Amino acid sequence: MHKRIRNFSIIAHIDHGKSTLADRLLQITGALSEREMREQFLDKMDLEREKGITIKLQPVRLKYSSKDGQEYILNLIDTPGHVDFSYEVSRSLAACEGALLVVDASQGIEAQTLANVYMAMELNLEIIGVVNKIDLPGAEPELVKQEMEDVLGIDRDEIILISAKTGAGVEDVLEALARQIPAPDNKEDDPLQALIFDSYFDSYKGAISYIRLVSGRLQKGDIIRIMSTNKEFEVMEIGVLSPYMTEVQSLSAGEVGYMAAGIKNVNDTRVGDTITGAQRPAQKALPGYQEVKPMVYCGLYPLENNDFEKLREALDRLKLNDASLFYEPESSDALGFGFRCGFLGLLHLEIIKERLEREYDLGLLATAPSVVYKVILTDSSEMYVQNPTRWPEPQKIEQVMEPYVKATIMVPHDYVGAIMELCQEKRGNYLTMEYLSPQRVMLTYKLPLSEILYDFFDALKSRTRGYASLDYEISGYETADLIKLDIMLNGEIVDALSFIAHKDKAYYRARAIVTKLRKIIPRQMYEVAIQAAIGNRVIARESVKAMRKDVLAKCYGGDITRKKKLLEKQKEGKKKMKQIGQVEVPKDAFMTVLDIDKD
Amino acid sequence: MSGQSLLNNASSERKKLMRNYSTGIYIHIPFCIRKCNYCDFFSVPLPAKEYLQRYTNALVAEISQRAHEGAGKKIESVYFGGGTPSLLSTEQLETIIRALDDNFRLPADMEISMEANPASLNARKIQDFTNARINRLSLGVQSFSNDDLRVLTRIHSAEDVRVLIDILHSQGLENFNIDLIYGIPGQSMDRWIKSLQTAADSSPMHISMYLLQLDPGTPMAMDIKKGRMAMLDEERELEMYTLGREYLQGRGFDHYEISNFSFPGRECKHNLIYWQAGEYIGIGCGAVSFMDKSRFINKPDLKAYLYAIENRQERPVEEIEKMSHKGLIADAIILGLRLCSGINMEKFRSRYGIDISREYSEVIKSCSQKGLLKIENGQISLTRKGYFLSNEVLCQFIA
Numbered sequence: 001m002h003k004r005i006r007n008f009s010i011i012a013h014i015d016h017g018k019s020t021l022a023d024r025l026l027q028i029t030g031a032l033s034e035r036e037m038r039e040q041f042l043d044k045m046d047l048e049r050e051k052g053i054t055i056k057l058q059p060v061r062l063k064y065s066s067k068d069g070q071e072y073i074l075n076l077i078d079t080p081g082h083v084d085f086s087y088e089v090s091r092s093l094a095a096c097e098g099a100l101l102v103v104d105a106s107q108g109i110e111a112q113t114l115a116n117v118y119m120a121m122e123l124n125l126e127i128i129g130v131v132n133k134i135d136l137p138g139a140e141p142e143l144v145k146q147e148m149e150d151v152l153g154i155d156r157d158e159i160i161l162i163s164a165k166t167g168a169g170v171e172d173v174l175e176a177l178a179r180q181i182p183a184p185d186n187k188e189d190d191p192l193q194a195l196i197f198d199s200y201f202d203s204y205k206g207a208i209s210y211i212r213l214v215s216g217r218l219q220k221g222d223i224i225r226i227m228s229t230n231k232e233f234e235v236m237e238i239g240v241l242s243p244y245m246t247e248v249q250s251l252s253a254g255e256v257g258y259m260a261a262g263i264k265n266v267n268d269t270r271v272g273d274t275i276t277g278a279q280r281p282a283q284k285a286l287p288g289y290q291e292v293k294p295m296v297y298c299g300l301y302p303l304e305n306n307d308f309e310k311l312r313e314a315l316d317r318l319k320l321n322d323a324s325l326f327y328e329p330e331s332s333d334a335l336g337f338g339f340r341c342g343f344l345g346l347l348h349l350e351i352i353k354e355r356l357e358r359e360y361d362l363g364l365l366a367t368a369p370s371v372v373y374k375v376i377l378t379d380s381s382e383m384y385v386q387n388p389t390r391w392p393e394p395q396k397i398e399q400v401m402e403p404y405v406k407a408t409i410m411v412p413h414d415y416v417g418a419i420m421e422l423c424q425e426k427r428g429n430y431l432t433m434e435y436l437s438p439q440r441v442m443l444t445y446k447l448p449l450s451e452i453l454y455d456f457f458d459a460l461k462s463r464t465r466g467y468a469s470l471d472y473e474i475s476g477y478e479t480a481d482l483i484k485l486d487i488m489l490n491g492e493i494v495d496a497l498s499f500i501a502h503k504d505k506a507y508y509r510a511r512a513i514v515t516k517l518r519k520i521i522p523r524q525m526y527e528v529a530i531q532a533a534i535g536n537r538v539i540a541r542e543s544v545k546a547m548r549k550d551v552l553a554k555c556y557g558g559d560i561t562r563k564k565k566l567l568e569k570q571k572e573g574k575k576k577m578k579q580i581g582q583v584e585v586p587k588d589a590f591m592t593v594l595d596i597d598k599d
Numbered sequence: 600m601s602g603q604s605l606l607n608n609a610s611s612e613r614k615k616l617m618r619n620y621s622t623g624i625y626i627h628i629p630f631c632i633r634k635c636n637y638c639d640f641f642s643v644p645l646p647a648k649e650y651l652q653r654y655t656n657a658l659v660a661e662i663s664q665r666a667h668e669g670a671g672k673k674i675e676s677v678y679f680g681g682g683t684p685s686l687l688s689t690e691q692l693e694t695i696i697r698a699l700d701d702n703f704r705l706p707a708d709m710e711i712s713m714e715a716n717p718a719s720l721n722a723r724k725i726q727d728f729t730n731a732r733i734n735r736l737s738l739g740v741q742s743f744s745n746d747d748l749r750v751l752t753r754i755h756s757a758e759d760v761r762v763l764i765d766i767l768h769s770q771g772l773e774n775f776n777i778d779l780i781y782g783i784p785g786q787s788m789d790r791w792i793k794s795l796q797t798a799a800d801s802s803p804m805h806i807s808m809y810l811l812q813l814d815p816g817t818p819m820a821m822d823i824k825k826g827r828m829a830m831l832d833e834e835r836e837l838e839m840y841t842l843g844r845e846y847l848q849g850r851g852f853d854h855y856e857i858s859n860f861s862f863p864g865r866e867c868k869h870n871l872i873y874w875q876a877g878e879y880i881g882i883g884c885g886a887v888s889f890m891d892k893s894r895f896i897n898k899p900d901l902k903a904y905l906y907a908i909e910n911r912q913e914r915p916v917e918e919i920e921k922m923s924h925k926g927l928i929a930d931a932i933i934l935g936l937r938l939c940s941g942i943n944m945e946k947f948r949s950r951y952g953i954d955i956s957r958e959y960s961e962v963i964k965s966c967s968q969k970g971l972l973k974i975e976n977g978q979i980s981l982t983r984k985g986y987f988l989s990n991e992v993l994c995q996f997i998a
Binding site: 523525545547548549550551552553554555556557558560561564566567568570571574 | 623625627640641680807809810811812833834836837857858870872873874879881885886887889894896919920929930933934937969986987988989990991993994995997
C-alpha cells in the first residue's frame with residue numbers, strides 16, 4: 001500500500017497560483033463534488049481568503065487513478081509562501097518526499113521561492129517544476145523555463161506548463177506526482193515515529209495534531225507518548241483529511257493524517273515534536289525543527305481591561321500550532337495590562353492580531369513593533385531590549401547594537417538603480433550583484449532589520465512596479481547609533497508610543513509622527529500638545545486645537561431618528577478611543593510610527 | 600419641587616404646553632421650484648402644477664383616514680413644512696385646512712405656521728393665506744447678502760425679502776420668523792453681522808440661526824470634497840455663533856433653543872412640541888409621526904405615496920422606531936437639553952419615573968466639570984459653552 005503513497009508540498013511565491021492549483025487538484029481527483037467546491041478551498045482562514053494570500057494550505061489526501069492503472073494516494077502538505085514564515089517551510093518539507101515548484105509564467109522565480117527550493121534540495125526532495133498562468137497575456141513560459149534551468153538546474157524539458165485557472169496541464173501534474181515522487185520508506189514494522197507538523201485546538205476534541213508517520217503504525221486506542229515531554233495519552237480518534245476529516249482505523253508508516261488524543265494542554269503537542277508508542281517506544285525522536293526566534297515585538301493590549309485573561313487564553317490557543325509566537329505579560333502606564341508579543345515579521349503580527357480579534361472576539365490595541373536591540377552598558381554588562389520602555393538611561397549606555405539581515409533581492413535589471421537607492425536610504429551595505437539571466441539580477445545587501453520591518457517591502461514593490469522580490473535571513477548584530485524617542489501628550493510621556501530610532505533619522509521621524517498624531521487625534525475639549533523628545537529635549541511639537549464645534553444645528557420632528565443615529569455613531573466612536581490622561585487617543589495611533597514613511 | 604421653579608424663565612405659553620404635552624400636526628409639502636445645493640430635506644422639483652392638486656387631494660384623503668389618531672388629543676399647532684409649502688394655491692391651502700378642521704377640530708386661536716420661500720409670496724397671496732388661517736410664517740431668508748444667496752443657490756434675492764417684509768408689516772402679519780444661515784463658504788464676519796442686523800431691523804418675532812451643516816449626499820458637500828469651495832474653520836463658526844447670540848439678545852430676543860431666538864411668548868409652538876418630546880401627527884409624503892411611543896415615517900417616495908392613497912391602500916408607512924421606555928427617556932433628554940431652559944428634573948421624574956441626576960450622575964459630573972452642563976434650581980441645562988458642543992454631551996445620554 002505504502003508504495004503508492006506520494007507525500008508532497010507546493011512551493012510557490014504568494015500570488016503564483018498555489019490555491020487555485022490546489023482547487024484544481026481537488027476537483028480533478030474528485031475529492032470534492034461541484035457543489036462542495038468553492039474557491040481557495042484549502043485556505044483555512046477567512047483571513048487568507050479575504051486577503052487573497054495563502055499563508056499555508058490545510059493538508060489534504062487525494063486519490064488519483066493514474067494512467068498506469070494504479071490508484072495513488074497523494075498527500076499535500078503545504079509550505080507557506082511568505083518570508084515571515086520561512087521557518088515553517090522546513091517543517092512541511094521534512095514531512096514530504098517531493099515538492100511541486102510553481103512559478104508564475106509572467107513573473108519568473110522570486111527570491112523567496114529560491115530559498116525554499118534550496119531547502120527542499122537539501123532535504124533531498126524530488127522537485128517537479130511547474131510553470132503556471134500560461135493563459136495570461138504577459139506569459140513567457142519559455143523564458144521562465146530557461147530561468148528555472150539556469151538558476152535551479154531543473155531540466156527544462158521536464159517542466160510542466162499549466163494554467164491552474166483553466167485546468168490546462170493539471171492532469172500532467174498529477175501524473176508526474178504519481179510517477180516521479182518516490183514512495184515513502186517502508187518502515188511499518190519499526191517502532192512508531194510520527195512527526196507533528198501542525199496542530200490546532202478544537203473545543204470538543206482538544207488538540208488535533210496533523211501527523212506524518214515515518215515508521216510504525218498507529219491505531220485508535222493506542223497509548224502514545226510525546227517524546228519531548230514523555231507524557232502519555234490514549235488515541236481517541238485518527239483519520240485523514242479528504243478534504244474533510246474522515247475517521248480511519250489505523251495509519252501506518254508513510255501516511256499522513258490527524259490524531260486527537262484528548263490533549264488539553266497546548267504545551268503537550270508542539271509542532272515539530274515526535275509521537276511514539278508507549279509500549280514499544282522509538283529510540284530517539286525525529287530531527288525536530290529548529291527553534292525559531294521572534295524578530296519583531298509589539299505590545300498587545302485588550303481595549304477592555306477585563307479581557308486580559310481572555311487574551312491570554314487566546315494566545316495559548318494560537319501558540320499551539322505556531323511555535324514562533326512568543327508572549328509574556330507586561331504592563332504600560334498608558335494602556336494597563338497586556339502582553340509583549342514576539343512575531344516572525346509584520347505579516348505574522350498582523351495575522352495574529354486579526355485572528356485574535358476575529359476568532360476570539362477581542363478588541364485589541366497594538367503598539368508599534370520593535371526589533372530586539374542589544375545594549376552594552378557602561379559596566380560591561382549586556383542586555384536585550386525588545387520594548388522601548390525598557391531602554392536604559394542614556395548615560396548608562398556604552399554601545400547599542402541592532403539586528404542586521406542579509407537580504408536577497410531579485411529584480412529585472414532595469415530596476416537595479418532604484419533598488420540600490422532604496423537600500424542606501426535604508427542604511428544598507430552593498431554585498432553582491434549577480435546576473436541570473438540577461439534580464440534578471442540578484443542583489444544582496446546587508447540591512448538593519450528595523451528598516452526592513454517598516455515599509456521596505458512596500459517601497460520595493462512600488463519602485464519596481466511590483467517586479468522585485470525579497471528574501472532575508474538574520475545575519476547578526478551590528479553597532480548602531482540609536483536613541484530612544486518619547487512622545488508626550490500634554491507633557492506626559494505615553495510609554496506605549498516610545499520608539500527607537502537611528503540618530504540621523506530621529507528628527508525626521510519625530511516630525512513625521514507628531515504631524516501624523518495631530519491628524520489622527522481628534523479635537524478634544526482642551527488643546528492637546530503633542531511633543532517628541534529625546535531625553536528632556538523636545539525635538540518636534542504640534543498641537544491639536546481644542547474642539548470648538550460639535551452641534552446639530554437643527555433637530556425637528558422629521559430629523560430626530562436620523563440625528564439620533566449621528567449621536568449614536570459619535571458615542572460608538574468614543575468607544576474606539578483609549579483615554580490617556582485627559583486625552584482620547586484612537587487605538588490606531590499606536591501603530592502610526594509604522595506608517596509615517598508611507599505618506 | 601414646585602412647578603414654579605420649573606417655569607422661572609418660561610413664558611406662560613410654554614407653561615401651558617408643558618402641562619399637556621400637546622399634539623401637533625405636521626403637513627409636508629415636498630415640492631420646490633428648485634432644490635438648493637445644501638438641502639438634505641425630502642423634496643423634489645415640482646414636476647407640473649397639476650401635481651400640487653393631486654397631492655392636495657391625497658393629503659385630504661390621508662387626513663380623513665387618520666382622523667382617529669386625534670381622538671382625545673388636544674391639537675395645539677399645525678405646521679406646513681417642506682419643500683416649499685408656499686407653492687400651494689390659496690384654494691389648495693384652504694382645502695387642506697378645512698379637512699384638518701373637519702377631522703381634528705382646530706381651536707380658533709391656534710398657531711398655524713407655514714414655511715415660505717420669499718420668492719414664492721406676494722401681497723395677494725399673503726392676504727389670502729392669512730384669510731385661510733395661516734397666522735405665522737417662517738421665511739427661508741438665509742442671508743441678506745446676495746453673494747451668500749448665490750453660494751447657497753437660493754432662488755430669491757435680498758431685495759425680494761425686503762419687499763416681502765414690508766408687505767407682511769403692512770398687512771399686520773407680525774408673527775413671522777426669519778431663518779438665517781452662518782458658516783456659508785466665503786461668508787465674512789462682516790456679511791454675517793449685516794445679515795443679523797437687517798434681520799433684526801425687519802422686526803420679526805422670531806429668528807432661527809443655523810450653522811450650515813452638509814449631509815455628505817448634497818451637491819455642496821461634493822463641491823467641498825472636490826475643493827471647489829471650502830467650509831469656514833471651526834473657530835470662525837464659533838465666533839459667528841457667539842456673535843449672533845449676543846447680538847440678537849442685545850436686540851431683545853430670548854435665546855430659547857440652541858439655534859432659535861424669539862421675543863417672549865413668540866416661540867414656535869410647533870417646534871416646542873418636538874423639543875418637549877410631545878406627540879405629533881405627520882401627514883404627507885415623507886412626513887414623520889410620533890404617536891403612542893412609536894415614530895413612523897410615510898415613505899419618502901412620491902409615487903408610492905400617491906398610489907397608495909389614491910387606491911385606498913394602506914398608507915405606505917414604515918415603522919422607524921417602536922420606542923422602549925429607555926429610548927423614550929433618552930429622546931426626551933436629548934431633545935429637552937436643546938432648550939436653553941433645559942429640563943425640569945422633578946417634572947421629568949413624574950413623567951418618566953426616573954431621577955436624571957441620579958441615573959446619569961457620571962455623565963452629569965464629567966460634563967459639568969468640562970463646563971458644558973449645569974444644574975440650577977432643579978433644571979438641568981446646557982451651559983453657554985455647551986450649546987455649541989452639545990453633541991459631546993447629548994451622545995452620552997443615549998442608551
